[in-house]
Amino acid sequence: MKDKIVKLGFIAAAMMNIGGVLIFSRLFTNSVINDFDPVVMSNFGLLMIVIWGLAYLGAASITSNLKWLAGAFVIEKLVYVISWICWFKGHDLSAVYDQDLFAGIFYSIYGANDFVFMIFFLWVFLAQTKVLKPIA
Numbered sequence: 001m002k003d004k005i006v007k008l009g010f011i012a013a014a015m016m017n018i019g020g021v022l023i024f025s026r027l028f029t030n031s032v033i034n035d036f037d038p039v040v041m042s043n044f045g046l047l048m049i050v051i052w053g054l055a056y057l058g059a060a061s062i063t064s065n066l067k068w069l070a071g072a073f074v075i076e077k078l079v080y081v082i083s084w085i086c087w088f089k090g091h092d093l094s095a096v097y098d099q100d101l102f103a104g105i106f107y108s109i110y111g112a113n114d115f116v117f118m119i120f121f122l123w124v125f126l127a128q129t130k131v132l133k134p135i136a
Contacts, residue, residue, distance in 0.1 A: 010060035013117045017053030024106035027136025032103035067128035077118030
């Protein structure tokens with residue numbers, strides 16, 4: 001597995017978590033995000049998403065033995081994907097857009113984004129487990 005691809009993937013995951021939360025929450029002042037999911041997307045929850053982003057950023061500088069860290073990130077992302085899917089079962093996305101465009105965009109994309117990075121982290125985990133043939 002090319003270290004550069006892994007490093008860039010972890011940096012991209014970090015930037016999506018950190019930048020996404022800070023932009024769409026308008027630096028934690030967008031209460032519409034909180035109102036539509038007060039448990040997972042409270043300001044505390046949003047801050048924890050930023051902290052996960054910092055963990056991804058830290059992982060970007062590790063050049064070997066990322067298997068279990070990547071595995072933990074897979075589980076973390078899976079939890080958010082499941083949360084997002086469950087959220088859609090009980091909410092109308094148009095109601096979010098009616099109140100705030102940024103919150104609407106946030107709820108539209110966060111689970112899909114987490115799914116993409118969950119697959120990336122799974123790829124890292126499997127490649128370092130030797131289940132997958134490493135990229136030359």
